[in-house]
């Protein structure tokens with residue numbers, strides 16, 4: 001008799017480190033940009049839960065190369081924070097890719113935080129060739145934390161800045177990080193002269209304006225859910241070079257942007273494998289990190305392999 005394996009966030013925590021995860025995520029981003037049937041990932045399903053301002057997402061994917069079939073089920077309930085529960089809660093179901101039989105449920109709160117930040121790190125390395133002295137993070141939640149950790153580890157920024165709507169949360173995040181951070185009262189001051197900016201909030205109105213961002217800066221836009229483009233001002237999009245993780249998802253989730261005539265230049269995988277390059281004369285670069293299922297699949301598969309090895 002075989003049982004479904006249950007793999008907890010505590011186990012995941014002990015398996016993940018940036019230097020091993022980042023290349024795994026990079027490869028998955030390249031794989032998904034190769035349009036053949038060996039890597040499959042449809043645009044995800046969003047279900048609104050309006051009375052709770054919540055979202056339920058189903059994110060299936062398949063990779064022949066990784067010999068893996070998975071579906072992440074994830075909820076986003078921003079109000080959870082007020083009762084001490086993470087806003088984003090996720091589980092990944094892993095299936096046997098030959099029979100379709102379920103083999104594991106991997107708790108994926110940590111995976112979601114880390115794979116997203118790993119994708120931003122990959123995009124930053126690929127799209128931003130300028131200096132990496134100042135990192136500014138807007139937001140102080142789970143994603144802000146993983147982004148601060150990943151980007152500091154990968155690029156050794158001299159200064160890490162944090163702005164949050166409520167300063168108390170920014171203070172809590174700063175106290176958890178294993179390096180010094182500077183806290184800002186104003187988002188405008190926080191991003192001034194920053195080389196790399198990450199936006200990781202639930203803001204429904206822009207928290208980042210074009211006039212605040214220095215020429216040549218790179219922005220990783222992470223937050224906001226179904227309407228994924230509300231953190232950055234329209235003018236900032238218009239003056240920037242915009243790349244996404246997955247075109248098919250962006251056509252759906254960033255439809256608001258394309259309807260305004262803002263051009264999505266391509267998928268990060270095409271830049272990673274050098275079939276496209278970011279022109280040198282662009283004012284700013286934006287990576288729209290929507291978050292894609294293939295990143296969850298490769299990370300969960302990596303964890304599963306560690307888990308089953310440990311059981312032998």
Ligand SMILES: NC(=O)C1=CN([C@@H]2O[C@H](COP(=O)(O)OP(=O)(O)OC[C@H]3O[C@@H](n4cnc5c(N)ncnc54)[C@H](O)[C@@H]3O)[C@@H](O)[C@H]2O)C=CC1
Nearest residue numbers: 087139140141142143200201202203223224225289290291
């Ligand atoms: N791109 C991706 O792959 C992923 C994106 N997300 C998105 O990232 C964002 C942050 O998620 P978590 O860090 O998990 O949530 P969290 O609840 O841990 O942190 C949210 C942060 O946003 C701030 N915030 C909330 N409402 C705001 C507003 N109206 N204006 C300015 N700041 C506001 C809060 O103070 C907090 O610092 C969300 O929009 C979420 O949907 C989350 C997971 C994956």
Ligand SMILES: O=C(O)C1=NCCCC1
Nearest residue numbers: 074076112225290291292
């Ligand atoms: O990719 C994910 O996972 C999520 N993306 C946006 C909303 C919360 C979860």
